[in-house]
Amino acid sequence: MDTWQQAALAAEIGNQAQVPVLSLAASASVRPSRQLGRPTLVQMGTNVSEQIRCISAIVYSYHWRSVITIYEDDAYGGNAELLTILSEALQGVGSEIEYHLSLPPISSLSDPRGAVHQELLKLLSTQSRVFIVLQSSLPMAIHLFQEARRMDFMGKDSAWIVTDSISSFLDSMDTSVIPYMEGALGIKSCYSKSNRPFQEFSAQFQKNFKSEYPKEDNGQPGIHALRAYDGIAVITWALERLVGDTDTPKMLLKNILSSNFSGLSGTINFSNSNSLPFRIINFVGKGYKDLDFWTQDLDNPFSREGGDKNSGRNTTRILEGPVIWPGYLKRVPKGWEMPTDPKPLKIGIPANGTFKNFVEVGEAQIEPEKKYTGFCIDIFREVVKILEQNYSLPYKFHPFFGTYDELVEYCVYNKVFTPISSLSSLNLSQ
Known part of the structure; x- marks a missing residue:
């Protein structure tokens, strides 16, 4: 079975008949199958x-x-x-x-x-x-x-x-x-392709594959073929140790889970301790x-x-x-791009501040980029340039003609932009 869904369905039958089922598919769970109510399902994926x-x-x-x-x-x-x-x-x-x-x-x-x-x-x-x-x-x-x-x-x-x-x-x-x-x-x-067992298996596999599928170009064994071969080896090893056991299904599963050897696909160990x-x-x-x-x-x-x-x-x-x-692309991708419906940050700018060297809103300026000046504005723009190396950060300046406390305590705190005329009726202390 090459999908987890198929393996899980087969495991339901395996549970009823107490027959171990070996799955080559990658599990959809990080937990062993016996913890998922499928004690007879053994994952080789x-x-x-x-x-x-x-x-x-x-x-x-x-x-x-x-x-x-x-x-x-x-x-x-x-x-x-x-x-x-x-x-x-x-x-x-x-x-x-x-x-x-x-x-x-x-x-x-x-x-x-x-x-x-x-x-x-x-x-x-x-x-x-x-x-x-x-x-x-x-x-x-x-x-x-x-x-x-x-x-x-x-x-x-x-x-x-x-x-x-x-x-x-x-x-x-x-x-x-x-x-x-x-x-x-x-x-x-x-998995290793340089060891002798793999090379012998690969040569025989390609010979058989070419004989059965002469029109196929690629006859190299993949990981699923290697795991299927190792699965047969696991069952063979487990069966050889059943002599004299009365509870055959239970002991067969126990022997399978105790397997520990080097297979064609890597180390075969079901203890979840191998990396x-x-x-x-x-x-x-x-x-x-x-x-x-x-x-x-x-x-x-x-x-x-x-x-x-x-x-x-x-x-x-x-x-x-x-x-x-x-x-x-010759460089590492940034991994992001502007979405189709960006929601720009709303940056409230004190429009009647005392220290113009820090922040100043030039109402006479027509161009938006030239309208806002000062040391704090320059710092903000430089920080945005650095952040935009990894993320898109659209923003829009909004001049605010109220006090700094009103800007922070109401607009920033509530994440809304409200003109100062609308604030006069609000009790900001609340």
């Missing part, structure tokens, strides 16, 4: 909690302060838990989720392209342009990227990160659809290239330092690269 830590490390390394999460909904509520874990991980590196977009299951849609288009329209008013595709089937991901490119969500200064739920199928994906994803970063399960590295890839042309790898055991997970020491920005580790970003 990717550890999603480690993927989330990898995502937060990428976001932190490029100083992106807000992201948009996109996921295909399921019937088991697992995405809610993933969003919580991701939100906490991002908060730990000074970022946040601005908006999360839930796509309906593709199996429930008669017009997937139209449905995805309608959902993406909701993002036109958002500011962040860092998109994290947290969970999606491959067919839904293809529709998502096709529509995102048509609607210019993959233009310059945007960034896309996809998880292993998509990247794991790249080796068997139709290469004609990969260009829609060009510029995106992907997290892919890491697997991930490859960070970049979608380019009709394929992808390796950029770097990540593991939570490293204090600085990526190998190259980034950041501008002269500007005072933190120096962190970034991907080895070089990265091909959406729109062939």
